[in-house]
Amino acid sequence: MIPYKTIIHLDRNSKQALYLQLSNQFVTLIKNRVLTPGAKLPGSRTLATILQVHRKTVIASYEELLLQGWIESIPKKGTFVHQSIPLLQQKEFSDDLQPTQFQDTGFPFLKDPLLERAPIEKLADCYYLNDGVSDTRLSPMKAVAKEYRSLANRKRNIEYLGYGTTYGNPELRAALVDYLNETRGLHITKEQLLITRGSQMALYLASRLLFEPNSYTIVGETNYIAADLTFQYVGARVLRVPVDENGLDTDVVEALCKQYKIQALYCTSHHHHPTTVTLSAKRRMHLLNLARTYHFAIIEDDYDYDFHYDHAPILPLASHDQNGNVIYIGSVCKTVAPVYRVGYLIAPKAFVDQCAKLRRLVDRQGDSLLEAAFSNFIKNGDLDRHIRKVLKIYADRRTLFCELLQQHLGRAVSFEIPKGGMAVWVRLEQQYNWQKIAIAAKKNSLIIGDWQRYDTAQLGHNGMRMGFAAYNESEIHTIIEKLRMAFEESYPTDGAG
Template sequence: MDYQFNPEHIFKVVQMFPYKTTIKLNKSLKEPVYLQLANQLILLIREGNLTPGTKLLGSRILADLLGIHRKTVVACYEELTLQGWIESFPKKGTFVNTKLPNTQRIDFKTTESSPLKQKTGFPFYKNKVLLEKKTEKKEGVIYINDGTSDTRLTPTNEIARTYRRIVSRKSIHKYLDYGSPYGNIKLRETLVEYLNDTRGLNISKENVLITRGSQMGMWLSTQLLLTQDDIVVVGETNYSSADITFLHQNAEIKRVSVDENGLVTNEIEKLCRKDLIKAVYVTSHHHHPTTVTLSAERRIHLLQLAQKYNFAIIEDDYDYDFNYDHAPILPLASHDTYGNVIYIGSVCKTVAPVFRIGYLIASKDFINEAAKLRGYVDRQGDALLELAFADFIKSGDLDRHIRKVLKVYLQRRDLFCKLLQTELGDFFQFKIPKGGMAIWLQLHQKYSWEEVAIEAKKHQLEIGEWQRYDLANKKHNAIRVGFASYNKEEIVLLIDKLKNTLISLKNKERL
């Protein structure tokens, strides 16, 4: 197709288009100036500001206008010609390629001031169940969490040494290729030995799938267990992320009571008699969020019910290692002889959240299916990190770290509870937890966590998503408050801010 030369059209475009104010070049960037210019001209073409057939300025004129060397513009035009964006005609000049389709013009002034695209140009599905997780934090503000480890105590030197030793091996190249969706075999074998010794399990590597934290294990299990309207049983108070994972799968959640002995299994039995139960989710060691432990009697009863009614038990053992008054209680999985328990855990809570290494323990056939699914959403884990943690566990570094932080967290628990009682005893009720990294804190009924959260902001204290602790709308007026991640000074400051918040509310009541 021959280009139809229109001098009048060209003259108007050349005179009217503000190259000098539109094109911004930065010689300090690593990207060559000619490519910066080329990419910006491409953007102007794509946005319809330079339409097909538009004559571009000559190389000398554009160079003078932008304050760059003529050879830079020549190199830019050559690049655009090779890419098919422009074409040159002897004695006529350089033009935007006439074969390009016309596009709707976008005002470059608007584009410049709003570079972020706010809305898509296509429909997509939004899920009302999933919640946005906010992670940005402001300096000087104390944030209440629901029980996380203190990352300042992370054994970074030991992990770094182990990692360096791993990557310096001559054979390391074989771990840099695609690996198994099951996870690194050395870590799986190490976990088999470690979990069999510490948790009384009786498993082999075929029962282990390495995940990126316990949440992935829960998600994979839910995908395989539940579909539209399938019933999963949880506590009236429950880990909110578990609830959301089940609801995202369109499962039906049925709730049972939670008392000082954990899930009330008699209520689970009643549900089994009238409904087809597909799964029961339990945090047996320290119930999330209330911290209570599932009693021995109810553990046996739950296992018997699972065998009789053929449902799965998803056992989320998120903080097995942290016990202050007694030795850890063996998980349900250690007593499972019929393949009913799916056991989920991780090192994220124990060491630091950044190390996304968890495990899913179940029967071989279930693990095989979970591995196939995992392979399509996350091809494999971080093989080098998995190797490093295999050595970290095998060397005894993990156990040494646990013993060290256990003493620290015990001191923090005692201080936190003491200050809560002495400074805020008129406002709260709580029981000192036997383990874990958090307290179940019940507010006096004359106040609400909503008003506390609003008032706390004035004192640079963030309560967080207090609503997630009562998804069943039982109005228990309690939330889970972590203590492990704060040192002595931070605990004192947190309690002081919380005290000032509640005193402010109390004074408002008197007005």
């Protein structure tokens, strides 16, 4: 008999049940061929004595192994490692296989330079100047988990596990319709809403259906880089219009409409990404009129509608759309946490239907269980409660961040205090550059990130977004201090504060 006492180690402090530890170790012994097909296992009493466990533990472990097909029980003879274990029967179809690390493919594929943008480094134990994300430590994970649990305990829970509709969980669609009609002044029905995995999927689906190669889209200068890349990736040509303190310059949009056949215009009306300004009411009406006259789609990406600190938000363009021009997209990913991939695309039914068909090719359907949990989360009022709670915290963080920025770097930068959102748009005076400061900051474990992404048309405006929401008071002090030190190391003769 093999020396079970020395090769099997059971940890009585582990959270995993002893019988499972035992069966897992038997599986390893079989896989490693320490126990070969046909080998006899000790009787349950014998093994229990050897390992000093209860006999029931060994019996439960053998039952588990029987169920999984690793062992077989032959009446009056005993328990044996199964003669035909699939894993051991695998055969190579060639003898001369060399271990290979596949770095390069053996086939050609499309490598679009648009996809080559350097990923942002993620280093441990560093602070990151993100471009405006929520504090995931404040996420209502327990409330969402509670909804998950209650769904799992329902009698008819099985319905969430199969293939469902491409449009998304019907309960969530209904809950979102009520929620968005109430909070955004929309007037939509369920047929006009498709659930997506976050706003980005909505943006991609819409772009795929809107643009043919070389069709034109209008965006702001500057703009959210992932939107630019998505449009360009599907072949659209991007025309840029200036953005001032009232948002996109709609007179320039009008001039472009007279010159080109515009297929769509992208805007982040609530807080322009990246500069955070709000599109004025007058320009909103102007845009809607232009869209009606020139028959283009307005893709309204309302990524942070829930976060406004000084006054009630202006209702989205979608709430005033009388002609079916607006494709409204949003998600809970910023509001609750990026990991919950629940977003939506709202548009006239014909477009939603087409998006649902296209979505089937990409993803088949969303995560029904998560979507059902979120539907309850919204209906119970938990989403509202969460927003109210974090709104106050983020407003305080914004104020502190801006005060410290002004105090310690006021002479080197200029910025407006944002009325909402989770980031400040910070412009560095022209004689300085982020590159130099980023190198100094990194030495002191502050990662500034890819600031060039805010200058998509390479106009050299020297601006970057700095997220304040994800950090608490003491972290904000630390970050601004690190920024100040980085600036002083880079420009020792210039005081920044």
